Amino acid sequence: MSELERYYRVLELEPGATLEEVNQAYKDLVFVWHPDRIPLDNLRLQQKAQDKLKAINEARDKLRSFKAKYQVSQTSSPSQPKKSDSPTQQPPKKSSDLSGKDYSRANLSNKDLSGRNLSYSNLNGANLSDTFMHKVNLRGADLSEANLFRANLLLADLREANLRNANLIGADLSGADLRGADFTGARIRSGDRLLVKLIGANLSGAIMPDGTIHA
Known part of the structure; x- marks a missing residue:
């Protein structure tokens, strides 16, 4: 399994999922594994939740970075045809x-x-x-x-x-x-x-x- 495939699996997604699907999966998993939803006296589950959140955050950040680089390469490639159907407005760049x-x-x-x-x-x-x-x-x-x-x-x-x-x-x-x-x-x-x-x-x-x- 490649590192990229592993990140998709952490977010319970199939490889190639869209950025919107990545963001939604991240929201769902953060909601499920947020430590505030787990009793404070259950140290084992608290630690498990924190480990899960760390992995979920890393997976989302890596996939977002990968997709951003892919979009840049596609935009800068002269052989890439422009898509005229269903354009989507991109949010401001992180910078x-x-x-x-x-x-x-x-x-x-x-x-x-x-x-x-x-x-x-x-x-x-x-x-x-x-x-x-x-x-x-x-x-x-x-x-x-x-x-x-x-x-x-x-x-x-x-x-x-x-x-x-x-x-x-x-x-x-x-x-x-x-x-x-x-x-x-x-x-x-x-x-x-x-x-x-x-x-x-x-x-x-x-x-x-x-x-x-x-x-």
Whole structure:
């Protein structure tokens, strides 16, 4: 089995699946294997879920990279005929600089913003539920009152970000840089249960929902 075939198998897909199918499979598997869905006292399943998520993330990133390179090679090839049927609009490239843009109240649910530069952008009240923002740069961004329900913010840069009154239930902020971020009034719990994943996150100097400053 080739490495590429292995990545498809991790996502439970047949080789050659479309990028849309890859993204959908990723969403489904993240939902199934999210550690928040597993009792905290079941250490074996917690570890299994974390290993699964690591493999799922790697498979999706590798397949996205492969398909991006394939599209570039197809576009640059002079012998490749242009397709005139059912054109699809491609999202901005990962290197796109979207810093300072105004997306207040925008519906960005289920979008793929992984790796984008959205530093100091206005996302006040935006709907970012189930949005994929792996390694996104949101430094200094205004995310106040934004809906980040089940958003994937793995390894995101959220330094000095404004997350006042944001809904973070089910969000994954593992490995994120949250230094100086303002979480005042943000929703992160249901009763006494923490419903935000913060494994490995840097919270130094962050203002917590109750107004205290994290040491």
